[in-house]
Amino acid sequence: MYGKGILRGLSVTFKHFIQTYVDDLRYGWRKYSNKEDNFAIRQGPEAKGAFTVQYPDEKIAVPERFRFTPFLVVEDYDHPERPGQDWCTSCGICAKVCPPQCIWIVRGEDPNTGRPIPEPEAFFIDIDICMNCGYCAEFCPFDAIKMDHDYEMASYDRTKYHIHDKQRLSKEFSYWKSIAPTTAYEEMQARGGWEHSDVLKEKKKREKAAAKAE
Ligand code: SF4
Ligand code: SF4
CATH class of the missing domain: 3.30.70.3270 (Alpha-Beta Plaits)
Incomplete structure (x- = not known):
């Protein structure tokens, strides 16, 4: 059926949208704090939903293995x-x-x-x-x-x-x-x-x- 793929895509987006708020309720402020042990929540496989970082006011701490110069x-x-x-x-x-x-x-x-x-x-x-x-x-x-x-x-x-x-x-x-x-x-x-x-x-x-x- 035409449009099935679009509907599936929209359902994935909607799922992430809902997960963002469920995750917020689950972790509260911890999800947005800059402490290193919150990486699993923010960037690891446990992260759910989508979130925006208000850089440069907000900065996510980088993982230990991160390398720049x-x-x-x-x-x-x-x-x-x-x-x-x-x-x-x-x-x-x-x-x-x-x-x-x-x-x-x-x-x-x-x-x-x-x-x-x-x-x-x-x-x-x-x-x-x-x-x-x-x-x-x-x-x-x-x-x-x-x-x-x-x-x-x-x-x-x-x-x-x-x-x-x-x-x-x-x-x-x-x-x-x-x-x-x-x-x-x-x-x-x-x-x-x-x-x-x-x-x-x-x-x-x-x-x-x-x-x-x-
Ligand atoms: S020059 Fe210095 S920094 Fe470079 S490899 Fe040798 S000891 Fe290490
Ligand atoms: S200085 Fe050279 S070797 Fe070291 S990280 Fe930069 S490009 Fe790589």
Whole structure:
């Protein structure tokens, strides 16, 4: 019969329309609050009906695995031994694997000897070229580059605001733990501790040496 498909389509739309209000009654304000544990309700398979987000007044928190542009991990600024120190060792792997080649790194040098040191003097990412693939974070052997949740980067001046330098890229380790607690915990287990992998290696070396000396 002609029009059967249209009627079926309309019934689906009507079902969603009704479900929206049934769901609202079921969850109340929780459905529209910005708390992370409300994702299952808002964006997961449990979500029913349709709803509109009044962006930018209303913002839905992003899931932990969400990734936008990368940032560089530095030690917390109140770290007792290495405040603000880069986790990046300037190995250059991220720049090599980056498909659109939007990472530039300048390796640091010891001012006295002129020899390279394992930290970047300069680090740039062109976020307009970055395609948010996450390869840099995936390949970094030191967990030093991570994908950020900050997606509000629109501006009128591309050169001034969209080529992120080291200062703009650097964020404390505690920030990474706050936006991706599960991943940070998995990485910690793989590294064998919350510290930078080089610090952990040094610790192990010292412990071995002390055990031998006994
Ligand atoms: S791969 Fe990691 S450690 Fe190496 S340069 Fe990139 S951010 Fe730094
Ligand atoms: S997310 Fe992908 S495109 Fe962006 S800097 Fe990292 S490797 Fe390059």
